[in-house]
Amino acid sequence: MVELGIREFRERLSEVVNGTEFVVVTSNGKEVGTYIPKRWLRDIGKARKAATAVAKAQAELRERGMDLDREMAALGLTPYGEPLDDE
Numbered sequence: 001m002v003e004l005g006i007r008e009f010r011e012r013l014s015e016v017v018n019g020t021e022f023v024v025v026t027s028n029g030k031e032v033g034t035y036i037p038k039r040w041l042r043d044i045g046k047a048r049k050a051a052t053a054v055a056k057a058q059a060e061l062r063e064r065g066m067d068l069d070r071e072m073a074a075l076g077l078t079p080y081g082e083p084l085d086d087e
Contacts, residue, residue: 006032 001022009016009025016023016035023035058068069079076084 009035 001024003024003026004012004016006025006027009023017037020037020039022037022040024031025033025035061068072079072081073084078084
């Protein structure tokens with residue numbers, strides 16, 4: 001996230017719209033607006049679709065009687081896909 005005053009936002013508009021960062025626009029130190037790149041919004045949409053697909057696959061596997069936590073542990077992973085502690 002980048003914070004820019006109105007004047008700097010206006011001067012750097014071309015750079016901002018071609019960038020990938022959130023920009024908070026301020027006036028006298030107070031937030032007056034936010035610029036969110038459209039490509040960032042597309043990425044959020046893709047992530048939501050992926051999360052929905054994963055949840056659906058997990059539900060189908062549970063319906064078939066698979067213990068996902070046990071299967072993940074057998075792979076050395078937590079239910080969230082992180083490595084298990086070696087303790």
